[in-house]
Amino acid sequence: MTTVTMTVNGKSVSREVESRTLLSAFLRDGLNLTGTHIGCDTSQCGACTVHVDGKAVKACTMFALEAEGAEVGTIEGQSSHGKLNTIQEAFKEHHGLQCGFCTPGMVMTTAALLKDNPTPSEAQIRAHLEGNICRCTGYHNIVKAIMAASGQDVSAIAAA
Amino acid sequence: MYAFELERPGSVADAVAALGGEAQPLGGGQTLIPTLKARLAMPEKLVSLTGIAEMKGISSEGGGLRIGGATCHADVASGTLASYPALAGLAAQIGDPAVRNRGTIGGSVANNDPSACYPAAALASGATIITSTREVAADEFFRGMFDTALEDGEIITGVRFPVPQRASYQKFAQPASRFALVGVFVAQFAEGVRVAVTGASGDGVFRWAEAEAALSSNFAPEALDGVTADASGMISDLHGSAAYRAHLTAVLTRRAVSQAH
Numbered sequence: 001m002t003t004v005t006m007t008v009n010g011k012s013v014s015r016e017v018e019s020r021t022l023l024s025a026f027l028r029d030g031l032n033l034t035g036t037h038i039g040c041d042t043s044q045c046g047a048c049t050v051h052v053d054g055k056a057v058k059a060c061t062m063f064a065l066e067a068e069g070a071e072v073g074t075i076e077g078q079s080s081h082g083k084l085n086t087i088q089e090a091f092k093e094h095h096g097l098q099c100g101f102c103t104p105g106m107v108m109t110t111a112a113l114l115k116d117n118p119t120p121s122e123a124q125i126r127a128h129l130e131g132n133i134c135r136c137t138g139y140h141n142i143v144k145a146i147m148a149a150s151g152q153d154v155s156a157i158a159a160a
Numbered sequence: 161m162y163a164f165e166l167e168r169p170g171s172v173a174d175a176v177a178a179l180g181g182e183a184q185p186l187g188g189g190q191t192l193i194p195t196l197k198a199r200l201a202m203p204e205k206l207v208s209l210t211g212i213a214e215m216k217g218i219s220s221e222g223g224g225l226r227i228g229g230a231t232c233h234a235d236v237a238s239g240t241l242a243s244y245p246a247l248a249g250l251a252a253q254i255g256d257p258a259v260r261n262r263g264t265i266g267g268s269v270a271n272n273d274p275s276a277c278y279p280a281a282a283l284a285s286g287a288t289i290i291t292s293t294r295e296v297a298a299d300e301f302f303r304g305m306f307d308t309a310l311e312d313g314e315i316i317t318g319v320r321f322p323v324p325q326r327a328s329y330q331k332f333a334q335p336a337s338r339f340a341l342v343g344v345f346v347a348q349f350a351e352g353v354r355v356a357v358t359g360a361s362g363d364g365v366f367r368w369a370e371a372e373a374a375l376s377s378n379f380a381p382e383a384l385d386g387v388t389a390d391a392s393g394m395i396s397d398l399h400g401s402a403a404y405r406a407h408l409t410a411v412l413t414r415r416a417v418s419q420a421h
């Protein structure tokens with residue numbers, strides 16, 4: 001066991017971990033931050049997307065020890081004091097989720113996208129969601145939510 | 161997952177020292193971690209390369225570019241946009257944004273997946289693979305499906321790319337894996353044209369000599385009229401037959417020529 005120290009949603013945390021402990025397991029089992037979902041566990045689905053030093057990564061495909069000293073952001077850090085942020089509100093408003101399983105990854109991927117590109121086009125949004133799979137919505141309402149979250153007109157997006 | 165040790169050295173020298181015995185380098189882990197989960201590889205020790213600053217970044221070197229072996233795809237996509245746009249375009253199409261934030265050029269080249277994108281860029285550009293012990297020309301480096309000239313314990317510390325006059329990478333993505341069903345990289349140099357094809361052959365990335373000869377005398381899509389890729393030895397699977405891959409090879413090569421810049 002080795003001690004790993006990182007900042008998670010602004011709070012410094014230290015825990016003993018094994019070499020094989022994935023970042024996803026560290027967050028879910030170690031810190032009880034179960035909003036990071038495990039869909040495939042093989043880096044295909046994006047449900048486990050978190051931010052490491054501001055970049056979206058798949059927490060199921062990185063070891064906790066590799067995040068030593070990093071700033072990690074999870075879905076739990078998106079809302080504050082129970083208040084949803086703009087992206088989360090837009091997903092709710094535009095019905096960007098059904099079962100909600102993919103949603104934490106979708107929101108984290110969106111947050112990373114909007115940081116680099118505050119007003120992405122529909123094509124850019126769809127390309128950016130390449131690694132986030134949703135079994136329910138058919139994606140149209142997710143795209144709509146992201147357009148809305150970035151303050152853009154959503155009327156042109158196909159109705160789901 | 162089974163138990164193993166993970167080391168995070170800060171220099172190439174320390175990484176090489178840590179790689180004795182049953183140890184394996186860990187790049188971005190985008191291929192290796194799923195492989196470990198499936199127990200298709202079971203090294204006793206992993207030596208992580210992502211904490212080695214000297215293996216990251218892009219610099220210009222002798223009229224070309226040198227890319228550190230631990231540089232992630234996203235950094236190549238943004239860092240070569242002005243200096244080598246065809247390479248930037250290739251890096252920007254690998255997998256998805258999260259894969260591009262972790263996966264590294266060294267890992268991709270070392271793995272030599274028959275459908276991977278970087279081997280096509282390295283071979284078409286006439287790149288040199290720089291390792292912890294030597295330099296190997298791309299023409300000698302890629303030895304067949306998942307096979308390279310790398311020895312046990314040898315680390316790819318960088319890849320040196322000559323920059324062509326014009327180039328383009330055209331990828332026909334396999335939608336489930338996001339890898340190339342077929343990908344073609346065409347590069348025009350003063351000395352001639354190089355064409356490298358990935359995704360198509362059971363032997364991994366290869367240079368398409370007939371297309372190179374035709375394009376070296378006339379760099380235009382019409383130069384490929386009547387030039388067909390040989391389907392024998394091409395991959396046939398549920399995603400596409402050998403004949404389909406051979407057809408795509410010719411189509412994508414034309415597209416690459418018409419879009420080269």
Ligand SMILES: Cc1cc2nc3c(=O)[nH]c(=O)nc-3n(C[C@H](O)[C@H](O)[C@H](O)COP(=O)(O)OP(=O)(O)OC[C@H]3O[C@@H](n4cnc5c(N)ncnc54)[C@H](O)[C@@H]3O)c2cc1C
Nearest residue numbers: 187188189190191192255263264266267270276277316339
């Ligand atoms: C969903 C998904 C989609 C993808 N799509 C594409 C795609 O479209 N095109 C494409 O080309 N790739 C694709 N990939 C693969 C991706 O590019 C990987 O990042 C890459 O193949 C391996 O790089 P890595 O740094 O993650 O290496 P790792 O997974 O860490 O390692 C891979 C292998 O290389 C060895 N290794 C790693 N680094 C070095 C080094 N510096 N020196 C020597 N040996 C080393 C390891 O020991 C291991 O055997 C995809 C992957 C995923 C998960």
Ligand code: FES
Nearest residue numbers: 039040041046060
């Ligand atoms: S659980 Fe990590 S990508 Fe699916």
Ligand code: FES
Nearest residue numbers: 098100134135136
């Ligand atoms: S809302 Fe169910 S998987 Fe996306």
